[in-house]
Amino acid sequence: MRYTRGMKWERVEQPQQVKAVAALARDVWEQHYIPIVGAEQVKYMLEKFQSVEAITRQIDAEGFEYVLVPDAGYAAWVPDLEKKSLFLSKIYVKDSQRGTGLGRALLELAEQRGRALGCMELWLTVNRHNTNSIAFYERMGLRKTKELVQDIGHGYVMDDWRMAKQIVKAEELRSRVVSRGLGGGLQ
Ligand SMILES: CC(C)(COP(=O)(O)OP(=O)(O)OC[C@H]1O[C@@H](n2cnc3c(N)ncnc32)[C@H](O)[C@@H]1OP(=O)(O)O)[C@@H](O)C(=O)NCCC(=O)NCCS
Numbered sequence: 001m002r003y004t005r006g007m008k009w010e011r012v013e014q015p016q017q018v019k020a021v022a023a024l025a026r027d028v029w030e031q032h033y034i035p036i037v038g039a040e041q042v043k044y045m046l047e048k049f050q051s052v053e054a055i056t057r058q059i060d061a062e063g064f065e066y067v068l069v070p071d072a073g074y075a076a077w078v079p080d081l082e083k084k085s086l087f088l089s090k091i092y093v094k095d096s097q098r099g100t101g102l103g104r105a106l107l108e109l110a111e112q113r114g115r116a117l118g119c120m121e122l123w124l125t126v127n128r129h130n131t132n133s134i135a136f137y138e139r140m141g142l143r144k145t146k147e148l149v150q151d152i153g154h155g156y157v158m159d160d161w162r163m164a165k166q167i168v169k170a171e172e173l174r175s176r177v178v179s180r181g182l183g184g185g186l187q
Contacts, residue, residue: 012066086114
């Protein structure tokens with residue numbers, strides 16, 4: 001099966017959906033991150049960022065929007081309307097579903113949502129040792145913009161790349177450039 005943007009996905013709003021995301025997160029994170037950062041840090045990060053309580057708080061109070069493809073993958077983003085940017089905070093596909101277009105479809109959903117909200121840029125952070133995901137993001141048109149070191153508490157530090165992509169429609173970009181009087185050579 002191949003996934004496309006037209007696939008069946010759910011906006012996560014109900015406690016049952018939050019539970020499903022937390023279960024999927026545990027599954028994917030334990031499989032994917034234990035070899036990268038170790039079991040102790042994964043346990044700590046799941047509790048801090050992907051427990052039912054943490055996800056509920058993110059949705060209710062921190063501006064997160066979660067989308068779920070049940071038993072397959074999920075994504076979450078936080079729009080910043082003032083900065084016209086969309087922070088893609090989570091994008092995870094279950095091991096058995098990778099390479100089926102689901103990661104692309106989830107990223108495209110995030111871009112579509114960002115554009116609908118008037119955002120110009122999509123950005124994210126990724127562990128510098130997460131080489132497969134970095135290759136996926138590059139394939140999807142994101143570029144590394146800077147190195148980040150983030151203290152997440154309990155002595156854990158995240159060594160990340162910030163990566164970003166312009167998501168504004170070409171015609172809008174053109175009209176912004178023209179309205180600034182810089183549009184001389186643009187077709
Ligand atoms: C990264 C991830 C979300 C990608 O999802 P996916 O469903 O496997 O990716 P897709 O099948 O949609 O691939 C999309 C495109 O990226 C390419 N791609 C995917 N993984 C790649 C890799 N490791 N190297 C190079 N290209 C890659 C695919 O070939 C495809 O190209 P195409 O559409 O032009 O043919 C998924 O592998 C994952 O969840 N990984 C583990 C968790 C993780 O690290 N998440 C990111 C946290 S920052």
